[in-house]
Amino acid sequence: MSTTSFAGPIKAGDILNTIGTTLSDDVANVGFATMVQVAQVIELGHVATANSVWTDIVIPANSQITRMALLVTTAFDSTYGYIYIDNDRPSDPQLGNIVGLTVGLHECEGTRVSDPGTWKDVGSSDIHLSYHIASTSTGTAGVGTLIVEYVQNNNLT
Amino acid sequence: MAANSNPHKNTYNSTRFSGPVKSGSRWFPVPSYDRETVPGTIAATALPNTGYVICSQSAGVKQTVAEESVNNIVLPAGSMILSIQIIVTTVFDATDDKDLSIYCRPESALTWITDYVNLGAVGVYDLGNRITTSATANRWKDVSYIPDVKAGDSVDLIADSGAGGSQTGRAILTINYIPGLHLLT
Numbered sequence: 001m002s003t004t005s006f007a008g009p010i011k012a013g014d015i016l017n018t019i020g021t022t023l024s025d026d027v028a029n030v031g032f033a034t035m036v037q038v039a040q041v042i043e044l045g046h047v048a049t050a051n052s053v054w055t056d057i058v059i060p061a062n063s064q065i066t067r068m069a070l071l072v073t074t075a076f077d078s079t080y081g082y083i084y085i086d087n088d089r090p091s092d093p094q095l096g097n098i099v100g101l102t103v104g105l106h107e108c109e110g111t112r113v114s115d116p117g118t119w120k121d122v123g124s125s126d127i128h129l130s131y132h133i134a135s136t137s138t139g140t141a142g143v144g145t146l147i148v149e150y151v152q153n154n155n156l157t
Numbered sequence: 158m159a160a161n162s163n164p165h166k167n168t169y170n171s172t173r174f175s176g177p178v179k180s181g182s183r184w185f186p187v188p189s190y191d192r193e194t195v196p197g198t199i200a201a202t203a204l205p206n207t208g209y210v211i212c213s214q215s216a217g218v219k220q221t222v223a224e225e226s227v228n229n230i231v232l233p234a235g236s237m238i239l240s241i242q243i244i245v246t247t248v249f250d251a252t253d254d255k256d257l258s259i260y261c262r263p264e265s266a267l268t269w270i271t272d273y274v275n276l277g278a279v280g281v282y283d284l285g286n287r288i289t290t291s292a293t294a295n296r297w298k299d300v301s302y303i304p305d306v307k308a309g310d311s312v313d314l315i316a317d318s319g320a321g322g323s324q325t326g327r328a329i330l331t332i333n334y335i336p337g338l339h340l341l342t
Contacts, residue, residue: 004178008180009180010178033180034210035208035210037209038335038338053193060206069239071288073291103293104289104294105286105288105294126201126202126204145298145340149239152181152208
């Protein structure tokens with residue numbers, strides 16, 4: 001299986017520009033392809049802010065994050081399973097947290113999103129995601145795959 | 158214009174790739190850098206920022222007691238499932254709310270990728286919360302992480318309803334995935 005890469009963003013639709021008011025005729029219907037990057041998150045050795053670790057996820061500038069989720073294949077510590085997703089500016093707010101206490105697919109949604117402004121638009125430079133586990137966690141076994149979906153360069157600011 | 162005709166049918170074209178399709182302004186991987194130190198020793202602008210285009214397949218499913226192949230949904234080897242959605246248009250009513258589960262083959266026995274879900278009302282359902290075991294989660298992570306599958310073989314999906322009920326349930330199953338990621342195989 002070969003890979004095809006574009007600078008992007010990738011869009012599709014057969015009416016590229018709005019030049020009138022008639023749907024299906026002259027009103028643009030182009031949408032973005034949603035992109036995704038994934039990275040492994042492990043509990044061992046990455047508890048507390050001081051032990052944050054980079055993922056290999058780098059979101060392009062001016063992208064809109066549409067989803068963050070964690071596919072937990074081995075449950076995290078039984079008492080504290082929060083996983084914080086930081087951006088590349090440690091002084092900035094965290095993007096959110098996800099509870100990984102049980103095996104399954106866990107969404108970062110609602111009030112778990114701590115920085116909706118960055119979700120709306122990651123800003124004028126690329127952001128590099130890191131994570132750490134709640135500092136009171138004592139577990140070591142947790143394993144998950146972080147899923148980050150986004151619209152590349154949607155530029156909503 | 159005839160009913161249900163697509164106004165774009167003369168202008169739509171499909172562009173097909175063997176895939177996966179990626180997009181980003183920097184493509185080349187950096188095999189080794191300091192991941193342990195934050196902010197670290199490498200700038201974000203030196204790292205690749207390419208992501209995968211999310212692929213999607215949809216097909217109709219129906220309530221039947223016997224397992225039934227989900228026609229037209231076949232995932233490439235090593236794909237990662239990101240989400241599964243079911244749009245219920247006619248309610249399911251199997252015994253004990255065991256309305257529908259999804260599993261994959263090849264394998265001689267049931268290999269669930271979702272446990273049974275209650276589809277007792279018309280609506281849209283997210284099956285992400287129906288991952289109940291580590292083995293099932295690993296199949297989402299890599300659909301080829303199942304016994305009896307040969308390297309490189311595609312994975313077929315099967316829908317299964319529990320016993321009982323009217324067997325009149327109807328729905329649309331949609332699976333979003335990254336093709337050929339091979340996180341475990």
